[in-house]
Amino acid sequence: MPDKKSLTFVLMDPPYENARTTTALRLMDIAVRRGHDINVFAYEGAVNVAFSKQSPHANAVHGRDAEQEDHPNPKDWVAALFQEAEKRGSRLDWVQCGLCVDERGAGECIPGLRRGSPADLVKFTETSTNTLVIPTK
Amino acid sequence: MSNYLLIESRDPFESNEVAYFYGLAKDLAQAGHGVTLFLVQNGVLPARPSVQAEAVAAVARAGVEVLADDFALRERGIAADRLAVGVKAASLEVVVDRLAAGHKALWH
Amino acid sequence: MPKKTLQIVESAYRATLEEQDDTVVWITHAMKGAGGEFDVLLRGNAVNYAVKAQDASGLAFGAKRQTQPPRLAEDVAKFADKGVTVLAVAEDIAERGLERGDLIASVKPVSRAELPALLERYDLIWHW
Numbered sequence: 001m002p003d004k005k006s007l008t009f010v011l012m013d014p015p016y017e018n019a020r021t022t023t024a025l026r027l028m029d030i031a032v033r034r035g036h037d038i039n040v041f042a043y044e045g046a047v048n049v050a051f052s053k054q055s056p057h058a059n060a061v062h063g064r065d066a067e068q069e070d071h072p073n074p075k076d077w078v079a080a081l082f083q084e085a086e087k088r089g090s091r092l093d094w095v096q097c098g099l100c101v102d103e104r105g106a107g108e109c110i111p112g113l114r115r116g117s118p119a120d121l122v123k124f125t126e127t128s129t130n131t132l133v134i135p136t137k
Numbered sequence: 138m139s140n141y142l143l144i145e146s147r148d149p150f151e152s153n154e155v156a157y158f159y160g161l162a163k164d165l166a167q168a169g170h171g172v173t174l175f176l177v178q179n180g181v182l183p184a185r186p187s188v189q190a191e192a193v194a195a196v197a198r199a200g201v202e203v204l205a206d207d208f209a210l211r212e213r214g215i216a217a218d219r220l221a222v223g224v225k226a227a228s229l230e231v232v233v234d235r236l237a238a239g240h241k242a243l244w245h
Numbered sequence: 246m247p248k249k250t251l252q253i254v255e256s257a258y259r260a261t262l263e264e265q266d267d268t269v270v271w272i273t274h275a276m277k278g279a280g281g282e283f284d285v286l287l288r289g290n291a292v293n294y295a296v297k298a299q300d301a302s303g304l305a306f307g308a309k310r311q312t313q314p315p316r317l318a319e320d321v322a323k324f325a326d327k328g329v330t331v332l333a334v335a336e337d338i339a340e341r342g343l344e345r346g347d348l349i350a351s352v353k354p355v356s357r358a359e360l361p362a363l364l365e366r367y368d369l370i371w372h373w
Contacts, residue, residue: 119279
């Protein structure tokens with residue numbers, strides 16, 4: 001793809017707690033659909049975005065059982081991004097900050113992610129077209 | 138001269154720091170750089186004509202392209218055809234395209 | 246030549262207990278050690294990281310005490326040893342009632358008006 005670029009996103013927020021996770025996923029989805037390669041450095045609470053033990057639930061307030069609620073967990077959205085990237089021939093390299101994983105007990109994540117360190121973020125910075133840090137507050 | 142993409146996710150109703158970011162956008166534009174201020178999440182709230190609309194309009198008058206995420210506008214029931222002066226609705230794709238084009242990108 | 250990044254630090258005092266650090270100051274030290282090129286701009290509440298008199302010691306929960314509280318002024322001062330320039334927005338310092346003598350010596354004040362020229366000196370600007 002002639003306009004293929006490599007974009008790096010740095011995430012900090014855990015899932016469920018604010019809108020930044022949604023916007024970050026939207027940006028990554030757009031980038032994948034555009035055919036770009038993506039690097040993700042998941043720092044701090046963001047290492048929980050793809051935690052494999054997330055599970056769906058029913059919604060009694062709305063009178064829906066789990067199947068009707070159809071409530072994908074964040075890990076499912078991330079898995080869908082990996083699938084879309086593969087389909088489009090894009091590379092999605094998702095690095096989990098290792099110390100952040102350890103201190104949060106977040107070692108169990110979906111396939112496709114890898115453990116890393118700030119050195120990976122330095123490498124991403126040097127090899128990608130651009131980097132966007134989405135900080136927590 | 139450079140191109141800057143300033144992404145504002147917060148709103149001035151909640152945070153005083155938004156004024157700093159609007160000010161940075163204006164100052165960069167007045168220094169001759171290409172500047173886009175892209176409002177996302179609650180950052181689109183001042184795009185609805187309101188007491189905060191003048192602050193956003195002032196940024197646009199300074200030569201900054203002010204865009205508001207069309208999904209965030211719709212999510213908040215803000216009509217895309219009745220935005221504060223100087224603000225245009227836009228797809229989040231603009232952010233990815235400007236990143237890919239190498240614009241210096243800051244998220245606030 | 247590595248890309249030169251300006252770390253703008255705005256968010257402050259988020260992680261006193263769980264991280265025992267400011268995580269952006271920390272990762273900047275780590276990335277510098279891994280070969281990256283960084284300078285730091287403290288703004289907003291984070292200008293307080295340059296205050297000499299910070300003391301986060303003494304937290305205890307039941308019988309468990311925090312023995313390694315963050316020492317943010319030291320962490321910021323140590324950037325000078327690594328060739329990382331630390332700047333702080335002068336107006337943010339003044340608005341918070343701080344004077345030059347309250348701050349560590351190595352931090353250089355910079356005015357808001359100088360920010361456009363400052364940002365131009367960097368390939369990337371990461372705003373935390």
